[in-house]
Amino acid sequence: MISAVLCLVLDLVTLYAVASSFLMSPRGPWDDDVLTAIQVSSFAGGLLAVLGGLLRTLPVARRWLSWWWFLPPMVLLLAAIARFGSMDIAYPS
Template identity: 45%
Template structure:
């Protein structure tokens, strides 16, 4: 009797590792921007410096989450990554947009 043939399990492909590494870097930067946007609390509508910093941090998160979503679409369509990789960039994008909307609603510009 001969032993049944075994299929050797291969490791992840280079494309999987590369896309995961780039996504992790993009998502880390987007998470920093989203956290910074949420952590800063303006004292009031007159606190222009903090309001500007919140907007910059939120736009940073959006600017890094959008390419991460694009790369995730490519990687999932090519079967390099699984679909759950969409969760984090979509969540970070939603948090950043929600913070921008909140800042716009809570601290409207005073026009003379």
């Protein structure tokens, strides 16, 4: 029970980081502050998603949690990678 609650809280924090990276939009290639904030936010979301996946490894292996508990961090990690990559392609430095 504690591991499920901890996973949900970590998923919410990860969702906030990834969603904030999608909600920010730079005014142009000269807007370095927003571009940096997007990259930091998506990178932090990716790190938190990896941490969330690692946190679930033991409970899923011991069958305390079902396998589908790996889906939220996986989806959030893919979204964070997509946002980080799209900013790198759209606004090369």
